[in-house]
Amino acid sequence: MSDTEPPIRLAVVVGSVRDGRFGPVVAAWFAARARRRPAFAVDVVDLAETGLDAGFAARLEVADAVVVVTPEYNHSYPGPLKTAIDAAGGAWRGKPVGFVAYGGLSGGLRAVEHLRCVLAELHAVGLRDTVSFHGAAGAFDVSGEPREAGADAAATVLLDALASWSQRLQAVRP
Template structure:
């Protein structure tokens, strides 16, 4: 049975570069046949900042609940991650627990790595397993051609290693959750 992977596009800014990076990563993930890949674009996902439960939040939670693994595609804004990502994490609780998450970041000189490191703290608090391998694009807009492809060998290799680790953790944690409910 395939593992359900949800790729979350974290930027909601007008003119954002996130969809280019996300679409590239989704193509990489689809090449790993152990995954059934979906995309949650936070720009198209109405989540209230005040954390009120709406029908949109309920639909978001239901989708998270069916996932076995997640990958967040995040830019770095002002040495941090986008507020839309924090809102997304805060609008659900149990749906995240005991599931693995990987990170694909992009930005200027840091390639979004500071955003990723901050997100690792957030996901640990909500009982997720952070995958060690990450994908990072430094000077991201220069790394992709007009077709949304990259020749960045380090990123291509990192994506494949991330997906291999993510599949291992997703399978192990899905089996564990099925045998013994997570105690958190």
């Protein structure tokens, strides 16, 4: 990306609305990593605050790329996230979507696999590279930083892919 190009508008979606949820911690960490890169203008979209319909859809509509921060509930992603995805409908078209998942033993990866199918149906491009936190509550320290050294490297790979795919898909976005 050159200095004359506008930044990529990245929506970081907090996909859980449950009381006591861990998603805001994970999303804040990832958003901070993205904000370190001048190529991105980051908008954290928390479904618990934005709502699951028009408010979410409007924020997604202006995004060039999306990262969904999702827990794994019952081997899949949260129901409110599905409601928000469906409500936004066409706003997903032609956008690269990355995933930052968290959960127990699977680290949220089963939720990601389900999301890939749903988003493909909406003509979004789910990226292969994923950030995953196994045993999420213990994976972060009290300051909200991951204990695992590889987390920053995984975030870098995902952000690189988002930047690349966002530029490639620009022509097919409405």
